[in-house]
Amino acid sequence: MWTWFHKLASPPHFYRLSAKMIPWFAVPGIALVVYGSYAGLFLAPADYQQGDAFRIIYVHVPAAYLSMMTYMVMAISAGIGLIWRIKLSHAVAAAAAPLGAWFTFLALMTGSIWGRPMWGTWWEWGDPRLTSQLLMLFIYFGYMALRTAIDDPLKADRASAVLAMVGAVNIPIIHFSVEWWSSLHQGATLVREGGPAMPVEMLYPLLANIVGFTFLFGALVLGRVRTEVLFRERRKRWVRNLLLPDGDLE
Amino acid sequence: MTTASGNHPGIWSGLVAVIRRDVLLAWKRPGDVLNPLFFFAMISTLFPLAIGPSAEQLQFSGPGVVWVAALLAALLSLNSLFLSDHEDGSLDQLILSPQPLPLLALAKALAHWLTTGLPLVLVSPLMAITFQMPAGTISIMMLTLVFGTVSLSLLGSIGAALTVGLHRGSALLSLVILPLAMPILIFGARTVSLAAADDAVAAGIYFLAAYCMLALTLAPFATAAALRISNE
Amino acid sequence: MSEMFAMGNYGAYVWSCFGLTLAVLVICVVQGAQRHKSVLNDVKTRIRAMESDT
Numbered sequence: 001m002w003t004w005f006h007k008l009a010s011p012p013h014f015y016r017l018s019a020k021m022i023p024w025f026a027v028p029g030i031a032l033v034v035y036g037s038y039a040g041l042f043l044a045p046a047d048y049q050q051g052d053a054f055r056i057i058y059v060h061v062p063a064a065y066l067s068m069m070t071y072m073v074m075a076i077s078a079g080i081g082l083i084w085r086i087k088l089s090h091a092v093a094a095a096a097a098p099l100g101a102w103f104t105f106l107a108l109m110t111g112s113i114w115g116r117p118m119w120g121t122w123w124e125w126g127d128p129r130l131t132s133q134l135l136m137l138f139i140y141f142g143y144m145a146l147r148t149a150i151d152d153p154l155k156a157d158r159a160s161a162v163l164a165m166v167g168a169v170n171i172p173i174i175h176f177s178v179e180w181w182s183s184l185h186q187g188a189t190l191v192r193e194g195g196p197a198m199p200v201e202m203l204y205p206l207l208a209n210i211v212g213f214t215f216l217f218g219a220l221v222l223g224r225v226r227t228e229v230l231f232r233e234r235r236k237r238w239v240r241n242l243l244l245p246d247g248d249l250e
Numbered sequence: 251m252t253t254a255s256g257n258h259p260g261i262w263s264g265l266v267a268v269i270r271r272d273v274l275l276a277w278k279r280p281g282d283v284l285n286p287l288f289f290f291a292m293i294s295t296l297f298p299l300a301i302g303p304s305a306e307q308l309q310f311s312g313p314g315v316v317w318v319a320a321l322l323a324a325l326l327s328l329n330s331l332f333l334s335d336h337e338d339g340s341l342d343q344l345i346l347s348p349q350p351l352p353l354l355a356l357a358k359a360l361a362h363w364l365t366t367g368l369p370l371v372l373v374s375p376l377m378a379i380t381f382q383m384p385a386g387t388i389s390i391m392m393l394t395l396v397f398g399t400v401s402l403s404l405l406g407s408i409g410a411a412l413t414v415g416l417h418r419g420s421a422l423l424s425l426v427i428l429p430l431a432m433p434i435l436i437f438g439a440r441t442v443s444l445a446a447a448d449d450a451v452a453a454g455i456y457f458l459a460a461y462c463m464l465a466l467t468l469a470p471f472a473t474a475a476a477l478r479i480s481n482e
Numbered sequence: 483m484s485e486m487f488a489m490g491n492y493g494a495y496v497w498s499c500f501g502l503t504l505a506v507l508v509i510c511v512v513q514g515a516q517r518h519k520s521v522l523n524d525v526k527t528r529i530r531a532m533e534s535d536t
């Protein structure tokens with residue numbers, strides 16, 4: 001088990017394997033998202049309260065979910081990198097952060113656009129989810145700013161890993177406090193928990209999109225980790241042999 | 251030094267020594283203590299000038315203004331928490347000392363609170379009076395500020411340790427710590443607002459106390475890890 | 483057909499959200515691919531420069 005893990009975590013092996021793995025994530029991801037979006041847009045019945053505007057859920061919820069999941073991936077791999085000093089997992093954290101920021105941005109924008117016809121404003125502070133998303137975006141910015149501010153890459157990895165873990169402890173607290181804060185004046189949420197159960201024609205496309213976006217995230221993150229690995233290992237022998245296999249210089 | 255069992259006088263003496271040293275240093279350079287206080291007072295003055303002198307409006311926004319001003323003043327002073335130690339090399343000694351580093355990090359954060367947080371709590375009633383806050387609310391506000399500023403000193407010490415020795419570390423510190431400090435601001439300011447409206451304040455105060463305890467137990471370890479990384 | 487795309491007068495909102503999502507995904511892919519290419523080129527140039535020195 002451990003030898004297998006170490007082999008996977010060795011950069012040359014990862015670099016070779018990941019190239020083969022990307023299609024395994026990208027193809028099902030695209031298929032699921034195409035199905036989920038098509039079914040969500042055209043096959044699912046309109047919501048009895050929100051009409052067709054509810055169809056924004058098919059991109060908003062996956063984006064919001066991914067912005068959280070990406071942070072978890074980031075914090076866990078940063079923690080593994082910090083504790084067991086596995087370079088590859090720092091590369092994963094570095095690669096995940098910008099993707100997480102993009103998904104958070106997407107969740108914010110789609111939430112705001114969704115809110116416009118529903119609440120009559122582009123921004124509703126009373127919605128705890130949108131407010132938490134905004135804070136999430138700031139947290140990603142802080143993480144990326146710290147990473148770019150430190151010149152030494154090893155130091156940047158370890159310092160940002162500490163920040164990612166501090167953030168992981170704080171994020172549930174931030175969510176809770178924002179919920180409490182907005183509950184003081186009647187919250188107006190778009191996605192209600194415990195409401196009437198969604199009919200399956202509405203639910204399946206949503207699940208397809210959530211799973212599909214997760215696969216797409218997997219493909220995107222693998223691609224970026226490859227870039228990170230290549231950059232970090234640029235002085236190593238295996239990179240040289242990989243890029244110039246026959247040793248010809250001309 | 252430390253004994254194998256029973257009391258560990260050596261450990262606590264390290265904590266006390268660091269606190270005493272930092273407080274004495276602040277005493278010799280009163281600017282370090284006074285600047286955040288002036289900053290705090292100034293931000294609290296900006297708001298009435300910006301939103302108008304109407305007593306009703308000021309009463310309404312007072313809790314939020316005082317809390318935002320306290321947050322920013324605490325952040326301003328956090329930048330220098332490890333800076334002078336980093337420049338004169340005493341940070342190396344702190345890290346290399348036989349004392350457990352988390353305990354010394356805790357001491358640094360507590361010293362920071364004693365020299366900035368505590369004075370801030372003590373002058374906050376002056377700001378509150380200018381915002382027409384009633385006396386009952388002021389005592390609640392001071393209580394929330396006590397828990398809040400201790401938490402901020404601890405949380406901020408992590409950020410200060412991460413950014414020590416970096417160019418433009420001050421702006422970075424705010425960028426890194428502000429989003430994480432939101433729960434403190436939310437519960438602090440809202441609890442004071444609730445108190446002003448004669449609503450129940452227990453929930454907010456319990457939360458702030460719990461946050462403070464969590465920060466007291468976890469933050470020193472993160473600060474210690476960050477100091478080791480930044481100083482290697 | 484046009485009724486299908488009108489989304490009961492919410493068309494502008496729904497389609498802009500889906501368009502935005504597509505745009506973000508495309509940006510993520512293109513950005514990643516571009517960076518990979520530039521890193522690949524940098525590393526190659528570096529290796530070539532080093533090996534022609536020796």
